[in-house]
Amino acid sequence: MGRTGQSVEFWLEDLARRRTFLKPEEHTIRGFFFNGVLENLRTLGDEALVGRCLEACGQERFMDFFSYSTDLMFLILSTALPTLAERHGGAEAALREIGRQASTDFLASVAGRAMLLLARGRSPKPLISSLPAAFRVAMSYGSAQVEWLGPRQGLLSAQGSFMSPPFIEGLVLKVLEAAGARGTQATARPTGALDIVCEFSWE
Template structure:
């Protein structure tokens, strides 16, 4: 059963502080996530990018370097707050931040290899996500549970990222493969646990 945590609560400063308090110095993630967040706010101009960099405590982020997850949380919350008016609310803004995390990853050597190996097969690409998750972050667990030939659940535990980030990233992966009739929905089901459901229809050749 999902937590009673609505969109307004998820976007509250107190929720950011709660997540920050649960993190330790050993909880880190790759820089391409940060660069995706910066790309998301670039439509608002240089000042928005500057605000996000200041929130993360860096002047730039290198794709496969590791940075504290606390810095990422501050960056994505700052980005979503800046974007929420233009994007129609905090939920849509945070999902957009997650969506924009995928292009820097897919442009990397690892991301290009995944797309090549999986040859536009969504099921194969989704099956690779636990491995990609482990390579990208130092914490938590990621699992894929299939509920049908073209539907399933992405489950994360002890995961500092809001489920909206995973929703956006999955949508971007499906788009990268030209997949049609995609549905992605998500919920927070524990203090740092997420459940994201997904399904699709067909893939363009």
């Protein structure tokens, strides 16, 4: 993925740094995104891990279309990451898996299923191009754009991203694979305090 594997501490510090830019009333995420992440943690970890994450963020459950502070997501990820890193080959791999699972949730939604139908037997481009709209639905902040560099290569640029680069990599990889792409690659890097660019391609 273009990086040497960084430690759990490195990525916990990355989450903590991103958290310093948070404005709790302004930066919110829909409850369905929280529910998706918790279900993913149940799959990647276990029920006990989900319980610890809910305790850490002080919630018993999330209502799908209610907006919650992004700060709760930091508490969830910071609690889960050490355990997931042990089980999934390091912190980067764990963050990437969480990103992949987040894409799975999007693709299972009504909008995601519609985009999959458009992409079936054709190109992954419609699905990738739909990611900025998906971000707008899930989050109250930030923006994203897709730039095509060739028939099977492009850039996803995200501004105001509180998620770490490996998360974005996993998200993009899963979308490409869901559209039937082979030989997929995605490498994300920070370009600012909360800005990320992810270069992706397929064969």
